[in-house]
Amino acid sequence: MKYNRSDVNQTKAWINHNYDQLKNLNYNDWMERELNLFPNQKTILLHSCCGPCSTAVIDALKDYFHITILYYNPNIEPLEEYLKRKEEQIRYIKESKLGIEFMDCDYDNESFKEIAKNLESEPEGGARCYKCYYLRLRKTAELALNNHFDYFGTTLTVSPYKNAKVINMIGLELEKTLNKDRNEEEKVLFLISDFKKKEGYKKSIALAKKYNLYRQEYCGCLYGKENRSERENEKI
Numbered sequence: 001m002k003y004n005r006s007d008v009n010q011t012k013a014w015i016n017h018n019y020d021q022l023k024n025l026n027y028n029d030w031m032e033r034e035l036n037l038f039p040n041q042k043t044i045l046l047h048s049c050c051g052p053c054s055t056a057v058i059d060a061l062k063d064y065f066h067i068t069i070l071y072y073n074p075n076i077e078p079l080e081e082y083l084k085r086k087e088e089q090i091r092y093i094k095e096s097k098l099g100i101e102f103m104d105c106d107y108d109n110e111s112f113k114e115i116a117k118n119l120e121s122e123p124e125g126g127a128r129c130y131k132c133y134y135l136r137l138r139k140t141a142e143l144a145l146n147n148h149f150d151y152f153g154t155t156l157t158v159s160p161y162k163n164a165k166v167i168n169m170i171g172l173e174l175e176k177t178l179n180k181d182r183n184e185e186e187k188v189l190f191l192i193s194d195f196k197k198k199e200g201y202k203k204s205i206a207l208a209k210k211y212n213l214y215r216q217e218y219c220g221c222l223y224g225k226e227n228r229s230e231r232e233n234e235k236i
Helices: 028-036 053-063 080-098 107-115 128-144 162-181 202-212 222-235
Strands: 042-047 065-071 101-104 151-154
Touching: 028 162, 042 053, 042 101, 053 065, 053 080, 053 202, 053 222, 065 128, 080 101, 107 128, 128 162, 128 222, 151 162, 162 202
Parallel strands: 042 065, 042 151, 065 101
Antiparallel strands: none
16 A cells, blocks of 8 residues: 655654664653654554554554554464454454554564574563564565655554663664665654553553453463463472
């Protein structure tokens, strides 16, 4: 799905995503300042890890963007779990009646297995997770660029269990790499965020309950699930 940019000359010029300057900022404050600079609504391809996490993020962004949710989560296993989470995401989009669009991807578990090689025993939140962030954000950025979205972003930072700094640094690095040598009107920006701030995570829980959404018991990959089970057994 392609989008036309009505204000190309205004969209990017006044946004300064300087990689080095943004390393230690309050990402939520930066996002709010950036959003308030918009002369009108932009388009965003928003990677969503699951329906419950998407609820509060969509609520925060709906007045600033025409939102398309991208469901690309090759880390989720088994396939039945992946499909169940995807169906819940689609159901929320329909029942919320917020005019959100949906972009699907094929189940791509082999890509995750490839980047997770030799990292199977890493703890949750470690190097394997960082590579998983990169895999999903790269796909989102490439699709956003190829389909002429103004922005790409992710719901991942709404979780208190995800490293917002790492996620934002990955997103900004992808923005810089993909936009290299491109004209201003061809570029795509990364939406810097920390959606857990200002009780964003609590809001996502409340909205998930309101819509009776399935809330999974583990992030997605079986490595993380197994590692967590082992730690819990050690405590018994």
